[in-house]
Amino acid sequence: MTAPELISIEDFFGPPVRTGAAISPDGTKIAFLAPWKNRLNVWTQDIAPDLSTDTDARCVTADETRSVMDFLWTDDPRWMLYLQDSGGDENHHVYRVDLDDPESTAVDLTPFPGARAIGLESVSGRPGVYTVLLNARSAAEFDLYELDVTTRDLSMIGRSPGNGQNLMRAADGEMLVFALTSEGNLDISRLGESGPARLIKSFAGTDYPMGINPTQITPDGTGLWMGSTRGRDLTYLVRVDLATGEESLVDSHPTLELDAARRAVAQTSSPLICDSATGELLGVRYLGERQVIHAVDPHFAEVVKNLEQLSDGDIGELTSDKSGERWTVSFVHDRDPSVTYVYDHTTGASRQLFRPFPHLDPGAMAPMTPVTISARDGLDLPSYLTLPLGVEPERLPMVLLVHGGPWYRDSWTFSSIVQMLANRGYAVLQVNFRGSTGYGKAHTNAAVGEFAGKMHDDLIDAVDWSVAQGYADRERVAIMGGSYGGYSALVGATFTPDVFAAAIDAVGISDLANFMRTQPAFVRAGLVNNWYRYVGDPSVPEQEADMLARSPISRLDAVRAPLLIAQGANDARVTRAESDNVVDTLRSRGVDVDYLVFDDEGHGFVNPENNITFYKEVERFLAEHLGGRE
Numbered sequence: 001m002t003a004p005e006l007i008s009i010e011d012f013f014g015p016p017v018r019t020g021a022a023i024s025p026d027g028t029k030i031a032f033l034a035p036w037k038n039r040l041n042v043w044t045q046d047i048a049p050d051l052s053t054d055t056d057a058r059c060v061t062a063d064e065t066r067s068v069m070d071f072l073w074t075d076d077p078r079w080m081l082y083l084q085d086s087g088g089d090e091n092h093h094v095y096r097v098d099l100d101d102p103e104s105t106a107v108d109l110t111p112f113p114g115a116r117a118i119g120l121e122s123v124s125g126r127p128g129v130y131t132v133l134l135n136a137r138s139a140a141e142f143d144l145y146e147l148d149v150t151t152r153d154l155s156m157i158g159r160s161p162g163n164g165q166n167l168m169r170a171a172d173g174e175m176l177v178f179a180l181t182s183e184g185n186l187d188i189s190r191l192g193e194s195g196p197a198r199l200i201k202s203f204a205g206t207d208y209p210m211g212i213n214p215t216q217i218t219p220d221g222t223g224l225w226m227g228s229t230r231g232r233d234l235t236y237l238v239r240v241d242l243a244t245g246e247e248s249l250v251d252s253h254p255t256l257e258l259d260a261a262r263r264a265v266a267q268t269s270s271p272l273i274c275d276s277a278t279g280e281l282l283g284v285r286y287l288g289e290r291q292v293i294h295a296v297d298p299h300f301a302e303v304v305k306n307l308e309q310l311s312d313g314d315i316g317e318l319t320s321d322k323s324g325e326r327w328t329v330s331f332v333h334d335r336d337p338s339v340t341y342v343y344d345h346t347t348g349a350s351r352q353l354f355r356p357f358p359h360l361d362p363g364a365m366a367p368m369t370p371v372t373i374s375a376r377d378g379l380d381l382p383s384y385l386t387l388p389l390g391v392e393p394e395r396l397p398m399v400l401l402v403h404g405g406p407w408y409r410d411s412w413t414f415s416s417i418v419q420m421l422a423n424r425g426y427a428v429l430q431v432n433f434r435g436s437t438g439y440g441k442a443h444t445n446a447a448v449g450e451f452a453g454k455m456h457d458d459l460i461d462a463v464d465w466s467v468a469q470g471y472a473d474r475e476r477v478a479i480m481g482g483s484y485g486g487y488s489a490l491v492g493a494t495f496t497p498d499v500f501a502a503a504i505d506a507v508g509i510s511d512l513a514n515f516m517r518t519q520p521a522f523v524r525a526g527l528v529n530n531w532y533r534y535v536g537d538p539s540v541p542e543q544e545a546d547m548l549a550r551s552p553i554s555r556l557d558a559v560r561a562p563l564l565i566a567q568g569a570n571d572a573r574v575t576r577a578e579s580d581n582v583v584d585t586l587r588s589r590g591v592d593v594d595y596l597v598f599d600d601e602g603h604g605f606v607n608p609e610n611n612i613t614f615y616k617e618v619e620r621f622l623a624e625h626l627g628g629r630e
Helices: 009-013 298-310 416-423 441-445 454-468 484-495 512-517 521-529 541-549 552-558 576-588 608-626
Strands: 019-023 029-036 039-046 070-073 079-084 093-098 117-122 129-138 141-148 154-158 165-169 175-180 186-191 198-203 215-217 223-228 236-241 247-251 272-274 281-287 291-295 314-320 326-332 339-344 350-354 368-374 380-386 396-402 427-431 472-482 502-506 563-568 593-598
Touching (some): 009 416, 009 608, 019 070, 019 314, 019 326, 019 339, 029 070, 079 117, 093 117, 129 165, 129 521, 141 165, 154 165, 247 281, 281 298, 291 298, 291 314, 298 314, 298 326, 298 339, 368 454, 380 416, 380 454, 396 416, 396 454, 396 484, 454 472, 454 484, 472 608, 484 502, 484 552, 512 541, 512 576, 563 576, 563 608, 576 593, 593 608
Parallel strands (some): 396 427, 472 502, 563 593
Antiparallel strands (some): 019 029, 029 039, 079 093, 117 129, 129 141, 141 154, 165 175, 175 186, 215 223, 272 281, 281 291, 314 326, 326 339, 339 350, 368 380
16 A cells, blocks of 8 residues: 655645635626635626636735625625624624725725624615624623614614613514523523513523524514423424414424534525525534435425536535525535535536635545544544545554634535545544534533543543554553644643543633633623532532642643644634643643644634644654654
């Protein structure tokens, strides 16, 4: 067997040639992200009736500092909107681009320093008008604003009743309040012009550690589509009547959960696929080892049937024009990232728009195989194993790659990290340990009180499984992850130092109590059903003591394996102090730690040169300590 040629770090982690296509409302143009001055910016291009391109693509944004990641067409062909923060601080603003005047600069439509814009939604029947939530008045409270894209008028139409209470405007103009109570319940109420709010429905917050997702008002304004687990383990889709609170089933799957966290396609996308003109429900996404789409509209069922002929991957991001006839579709695949097509349902014509990384040969990528591992207490751990090509799959150096969250999940998809590691000769194991989402609330709730306990035992059991199966060399296993995954890497180095030959932590938590005390104001109310319930309250001395006992910072004397730590200086979630404290303490004891700090990044790395720098260090570090290729 012959190992494949090494693929450069630049090829894996440089910017895509094109990505993120979206068709215009009239179906005559597409917009997409592509590099400009080494940053992703928005470009547009005409699409002819036969789906050919008639013009060269034109760059319509000009951000030289940080890549643009989110944009949307408006219903006026002159304007386009995009979101951008500052250096990874998560304070996203809404910017407007004038497509009729390519030389004009982008206009900040939410010009409040330090404020964060979320929940940008178009207003039905009022072209050019959007609602947006802003914490401009108070960092901890999001007020509801109405935004006119053309005039730039921005006016508050609803003041937040308090921290943890968000607003949504119903079709009749009244406000809906989504409130997190002090007990952790999730209440939906109607707020009249006078008098107290009228409760519509209450849900047990313990079933929703990350809140209810989705929550979307139906097109007629009389109901709310939302994910529910009432009476079931797996999340399904219901409609809540906004007048009576009556809950009715819309759609479910017998063995899979509604992909409520949208981890398979895009982190912030809805599992609901809706008509771009009417808002009516077209389809619902579910996710197991692979994705399943339930089409609830006959026309959309025909569209899906035809789209599925274009690729053997899973249907990823979808956009359509207002007619519902012209579509862009990207595909999720383990060896070929986000290949994107344009499709015309009227004619049946289709054309590949682009491959984001045309220089990556799918044949040189390693397949990602679903496996199920049994934890020591019998809990099934849905996992994914990727084995390098061209080598015997026996006693390999292995990287245990731990996802963040922990209320998150790994799924079947292309991962530049996984493929780079496999290309260097490492087996890669990804485990959906207890606490992961997407496998029912029992799987998630099994993590309560188990940080650095059974959650970590699951990872150790997975390592033992890979050794017993003959895939991994017990003496050459590394643990690596970001955010919660970084915490797991540090736990591996401090709680089970004999298991791992090396540990890599990116923006990971080292001190659970300090982490919770330093969370941004806008997320603190939401901690009640996740961090407070699963870990504890740092204001209670006994619970703080337990949190410290589960924190790597308390066990640094146990560190024996080499450590690589990377941190964004502007991280609003896991502050730089988390990593500084680990590095300073270990270095004061003469322990060598590799430490990277990126001054223009936050909770995760966006700019390509930083990703390239980080993964070159990962490549060198693992080759030195596990013996892989470089």
